[in-house]
Amino acid sequence: MANKARTILVLGATGQQGGATVRQLLKDDWxxxxxxxxxxxxxxxxxxxxxxxxxxxxxxxxxxxxxxxxGAHGFFSVQPPSWNPTPESDxxxxxxxxxxxxxxxxxxxxxxxxxxxxxxxxxxxxxRTGHKLAIEEHVWRxxxxxxxxxxxxxxxxxxxxxxxIAQGALNDPSNPDVRIALIAVDDIGxxxxxxxGSQQQFSGKTLPLAGDYKTPLEIAATLSxxxxxxxxxxxxxxxxxRQVNPLLAALCDWxxxxxxxxxxxDGLRQIHPGLQTLGGWLEAGAAGRLRSLVGTT
Numbered sequence: 442m443a444n445k446a447r448t449i450l451v452l453g454a455t456g457q458q459g460g461a462t463v464r465q466l467l468k469d470d471w472x473x474x475x476x477x478x479x480x481x482x483x484x485x486x487x488x489x490x491x492x493x494x495x496x497x498x499x500x501x502x503x504x505x506x507x508x509x510x511x512g513a514h515g516f517f518s519v520q521p522p523s524w525n526p527t528p529e530s531d532x533x534x535x536x537x538x539x540x541x542x543x544x545x546x547x548x549x550x551x552x553x554x555x556x557x558x559x560x561x562x563x564x565x566x567x568x569r570t571g572h573k574l575a576i577e578e579h580v581w582r583x584x585x586x587x588x589x590x591x592x593x594x595x596x597x598x599x600x601x602x603x604x605x606i607a608q609g610a611l612n613d614p615s616n617p618d619v620r621i622a623l624i625a626v627d628d629i630g631x632x633x634x635x636x637x638g639s640q641q642q643f644s645g646k647t648l649p650l651a652g653d654y655k656t657p658l659e660i661a662a663t664l665s666x667x668x669x670x671x672x673x674x675x676x677x678x679x680x681x682x683r684q685v686n687p688l689l690a691a692l693c694d695w696x697x698x699x700x701x702x703x704x705x706x707d708g709l710r711q712i713h714p715g716l717q718t719l720g721g722w723l724e725a726g727a728a729g730r731l732r733s734l735v736g737t738t
Contacts, residue, residue: 448472449515449637450550452500452541454493455484457597458519458556461630467492469634476500476509500537503544510548515637518542519556520576526688531572538576546583552640553587554633555580559622559649560702561591563695577647588636588643592629592650593622593701596722599664600730607734609670611661614677614693621660622651622701625717632713651704653718660719667723668732 449466453459454475466473475493477485489495498505500520510516518541523530538555545553557573580587598604605612615621629650636643655663657674664672679697683690710716717725 448474448513449517450474450476450496450510450513451517452476453519453521454488454495455479455482456519456521457595457626458592458629458633459517460484460488461626462517462633463488463493463630464491465627465630465634466637469638471515471634471637474509474513476506500541503540506541506544507548510544510550513548513550515552515554516541516545516548516550517554517556517633517637518545525686535572535575538573539579542576542580542583542585542587546585551586552637552644553580553585554590554636555587556590556592556629556633559591559593559651559704586640586644588645589647590629590633590636590650591647592624593704594624596623596625596652596717596719596727599727600734605675606664606668606672606731609672609735610675611657611664611672612675612677613657613660614679614682614697615657616697617658617674617676618656619697619700620654620656621696622654622704623660623719624650624652625722628652628713628716631715632709635712648709648712649702649704650709651701651706652709652716652722653706654701655719663719663723664731667720667728668735670735 449471451459451463451473454463455477463473463475473493474496475488476496476498478499479485480495480497485495496509498509520534520537555576557577561574561577577589599606603612632650661672661674679690679693682693
């Protein structure tokens, strides 16, 4: 029988952040309820094979969330991202995030983690709706014992075709001198697990998360060295992005003008000594996956 005092409900369990959190919690001997819409998908089956209790439900369905949260000690909340954000998609994410927090409160969850985004308070300044900040504020307003994680962009995003790594390019709208904050998804999971295991230390806190800062030229050089193949930075004009998605273009303009906020990486390494740099992440296995994209050995 599951030890309810050691039970964590993880939303988005088959996604990047949720999956990383499930895997680390299982390593730390927590009982994990992995919440997913489809238990038959390979990612869900892989988590079950590791020992997770796969729970089928829908983030929009209050009843399934309530059943999954019953008796749980902790609740990890992350909502599916929109790759083409609009005010409507932001509003939908706010509804899901608030519902998860409300369900956790009613279930008597002792520690709630919400993963937001780096610099969430400035989202309205660069054109977003402030959707993640709205969820953060709701979590605090209703009195949940919680920790907010604010990760920056994922190193895993370099696997996306839009970056052009397979063609020997790093397509990026950041100016060449902008220091880009990056984090490996597994490190988000490791920090989340540490937070659940140290409630008194982290409850009530907001933690910005990154593992490395590099300019686009440094990123291209690091990728080139790891792949044994030249990767060149190709600056994508923000004007081109604006034609496709004005919200993303506004974010790019903000980053190019203001840069990323500073994060105490040494302090984060005290929490999670294994925090990875971009080079370390590549050496740990990511380079092999990227080589398969570019067809090298």
